Amino acid sequence: MNINIYKTKEELSDKLSDYIIQNHLNGSIAVSGGSTPLLLFKDLSKKLKERRNLNTKFFWVDERCVPPDSDESNYKMAKENLFINNIFNSQNIYRIKGEIEPEKELINYNNILSENLLIDKKIPSFDLIILGLGDDGHTASLFPHEFLNFRNKEDCIIASHPSSGQKRISLSEKIINNAKEVIFHVTGSGKKYVIDEIINKTGNYKSYPASYISPKSTNLSWYLDFEASEMLTK
Ligand code: 6PG
Numbered sequence: 001m002n003i004n005i006y007k008t009k010e011e012l013s014d015k016l017s018d019y020i021i022q023n024h025l026n027g028s029i030a031v032s033g034g035s036t037p038l039l040l041f042k043d044l045s046k047k048l049k050e051r052r053n054l055n056t057k058f059f060w061v062d063e064r065c066v067p068p069d070s071d072e073s074n075y076k077m078a079k080e081n082l083f084i085n086n087i088f089n090s091q092n093i094y095r096i097k098g099e100i101e102p103e104k105e106l107i108n109y110n111n112i113l114s115e116n117l118l119i120d121k122k123i124p125s126f127d128l129i130i131l132g133l134g135d136d137g138h139t140a141s142l143f144p145h146e147f148l149n150f151r152n153k154e155d156c157i158i159a160s161h162p163s164s165g166q167k168r169i170s171l172s173e174k175i176i177n178n179a180k181e182v183i184f185h186v187t188g189s190g191k192k193y194v195i196d197e198i199i200n201k202t203g204n205y206k207s208y209p210a211s212y213i214s215p216k217s218t219n220l221s222w223y224l225d226f227e228a229s230e231m232l233t234k
Contacts, residue, residue, distance in 0.1 A: 002221040003199070003232070009039060009187040009225045016185060016223050017043035020128070027127030028057040028117055030171065031082075032140065033064070033074025034132045036185055041082035053089045057116060061131060062141040062159070062170035063096035065105075072166075073098055096169045102158045105169055110155045113175070123154050126179040129171070133186045136162070137194050137208025141170035147209040173212050181219040184210070189227040196231035 006012040017040055020029070031037060048054070058078070066072045068079070075095040083093060094112050097105050113124040131139045138144060141159035150157045153172040160167055176182060186195060197203040198211050199222070205211045214220065224232075 001199070003229070004221060004223050005226065005229045005233070006224070007226050009036075009227075012185075012187060012223055012225050013039040013043045016040055016183070017047055020044065021047060024128045025054055025056050028059065030059045030061045030126050030129045030179075031074075031078060032061040032130055032132040032185075033077060036132050036187055037130070038077060038081060040130075040185065041078060045082050045084050045087060048087045049085065051087050053086060055089050055092055057092045057094070058083075058088065059094045059113070059116075059126070060096050061129060061176075062168050063098050065098045065102050065167040065169065067099040068095065068097075070098070098169070102167045102169060106156055106158055109169055113156070120178055123174055123178040126175075128181045128183065129176055129179040130183050130185055131176070131210070131213065133184055133191055133194065133198075133210050135190050135194055137198065137204070137210050139184070139210040139213060140176065141168035142173060142209035144207050144209060147173075147212075151212075173209070176213055177215050179215055180217050182213060182215045182221075184213075184220075184222045184224075186222065186228045187225040189230060191228045192230045192232075195222070195224065195228055199232060 060074055063074050064072045068075050096109050117124040133139050143162050145162045150172055154174045157170050157172050159170045197205040198208055
């Protein structure tokens with residue numbers, strides 16, 4: 001496990017976007033939603049603004065079951081900040097259709113993964129998965145209250161947000177752990193305690209789904225800013 005710590009979230013995003021450009025433009029990448037990826041998307045599209053029709057394959061780690069023009073849509077944030085000016089070939093952008101009835105879209109998205117990714121031991125394998133982390137230890141849409149229901153799933157799952165009940169389509173733990181490389185991209189002091197528990201296997205780490213992210217490739221990295229890493233460096 002590699003832990004990369006940067007002074008600010010801006011410096012983190014600058015370095016992580018450089019790393020992705022140098023190592024993953026020809027591969028398959030699954031991106032997360034939430035607020036953290038916004039800076040990364042902006043840096044990637046700024047640094048690649050002269051490029052056109054790159055063949056990077058983009059997928060989502062998870063998506064809220066909302067229309068693509070909803071402010072809650074993970075796809076919308078990427079469309080507005082990353083997929084601009086045809087930098088990327090739109091044929092290779094595989095969004096989860098949040099507007100479709102979840103049970104139907106689950107089948108669709110599982111098929112998309114099987115048709116567009118390498119299958120390694122019957123499970124789709126991404127080149128890179130970029131994960132966020134919630135202060136409750138969730139990642140993707142693998143939430144503590146229902147995580148055990150999905151532990152043996154080899155496909156995507158339909159999750160429900162613990163407080164809003166909002167349905168989401170998410171990669172399963174097994175798919176995430178089948179990736180060649182997994183990166184946790186986490187910033188801000190609000191995550192410092194959960195990061196410390198997960199990395200140092202202390203406190204309530206066993207109740208955090210993010211604790212079970214352990215790619216078979218062993219290629220797991222954390223990209224943190226100072227605030228998020230504060231407990232680690234104490
Ligand atoms: C989502 C994400 C989710 C996110 C974490 C962190 O759809 O919300 O995939 O897992 O990565 O909740 O969110 P922030 O980046 O907003 O802290």
